[in-house]
Amino acid sequence: MDDKSATVPLSPAQMERFHADGFVVVNGLLGLEEIARLVERVDGLLSGRYDATGMVAGRASDRGTTDVGRRIKQVMPMQYPVRDPVLRGIGDDPRIKAIAAQLLDTAAVEMFQQQALIKDPGQDNPTPWHQDDTYWRSGGSAVTAWFPLEPLYADCGTMHMIPGSHRGDVLPHARVGGISIFQVIQTTVDVAAAVPLLIPLGAVSFHHSKLIHGAPRNGGAVRRIALAQHYHAATTASAG
Ligand SMILES: O=C(O)CCC(=O)C(=O)O
Numbered sequence: 638m639d640d641k642s643a644t645v646p647l648s649p650a651q652m653e654r655f656h657a658d659g660f661v662v663v664n665g666l667l668g669l670e671e672i673a674r675l676v677e678r679v680d681g682l683l684s685g686r687y688d689a690t691g692m693v694a695g696r697a698s699d700r701g702t703t704d705v706g707r708r709i710k711q712v713m714p715m716q717y718p719v720r721d722p723v724l725r726g727i728g729d730d731p732r733i734k735a736i737a738a739q740l741l742d743t744a745a746v747e748m749f750q751q752q753a754l755i756k757d758p759g760q761d762n763p764t765p766w767h768q769d770d771t772y773w774r775s776g777g778s779a780v781t782a783w784f785p786l787e788p789l790y791a792d793c794g795t796m797h798m799i800p801g802s803h804r805g806d807v808l809p810h811a812r813v814g815g816i817s818i819f820q821v822i823q824t825t826v827d828v829a830a831a832v833p834l835l836i837p838l839g840a841v842s843f844h845h846s847k848l849i850h851g852a853p854r855n856g857g858a859v860r861r862i863a864l865a866q867h868y869h870a871a872t873t874a875s876a877g
Contacts (some may be wrong), residue, residue: 697710766828797831798850
């Protein structure tokens with residue numbers, strides 16, 4: 638199936654926004670009930686209520702006591718297609734894939750990585766400033782769909798984007814603290830230009846793989862839980 642022919646076409650203004658800023662938010666894409674089902678699933682995978690075989694369900698990075706990733710929980714399938722039916726379902730969601738295909742200007746896309754990231758409140762758990770292409774080297778040919786699973790608040794450690802930063806090169810990165818799986822940009826980031834993603838439940842933000850983004854620690858009173866799904870052009874006939 639051709640993902641671009643699926644529902645949810647982006648308007649010319651939304652396409653322009655993505656090309657100018659490196660990200661675009663599509664409101665009202667997902668329903669509250671399906672989001673609640675995802676929360677229940679992610680929590681169940683973390684607690685062992687559902688089978689998490691083939692996934693990392695626990696600390697996002699755990700390479701020593703100083704690893705910033707120890708204070709971020711994640712559910713991340715390591716096998717694709719994803720075994721868990723609920724996570725596979727949202728990864729294959731035709732609305733999300735249709736938008737990713739339009740943004741990548743390709744007929745069909747497939748998800749190559751999926752990650753639920755949970756940040757408990759009151760902890761030192763920032764996501765360092767980075768460009769996704771430091772991990773993937775896609776040359777700008779990948780796009781991420783990121784969306785909250787519970788409401789976002791100003792101090793909850795939501796994602797922050799630097800508009801227009803996707804037009805530069807992939808900057809030098811290094812492991813946080815020299816050890817973490819998380820990488821951080823080694824040059825100065827224009828943090829004053831950062832825009833917080835305070836998007837409502839049901840909205841999905843799509844960002845370019847070279848966009849500079851990160852998230853502060855969760856300094857609020859409730860957890861921050863979001864799902865990030867990364868797409869590239871389909872490589873298999875069945876992917877679309
Ligand atoms: O949710 C976060 O804090 C980080 C997610 C991220 O970096 C991404 O989706 O590319």
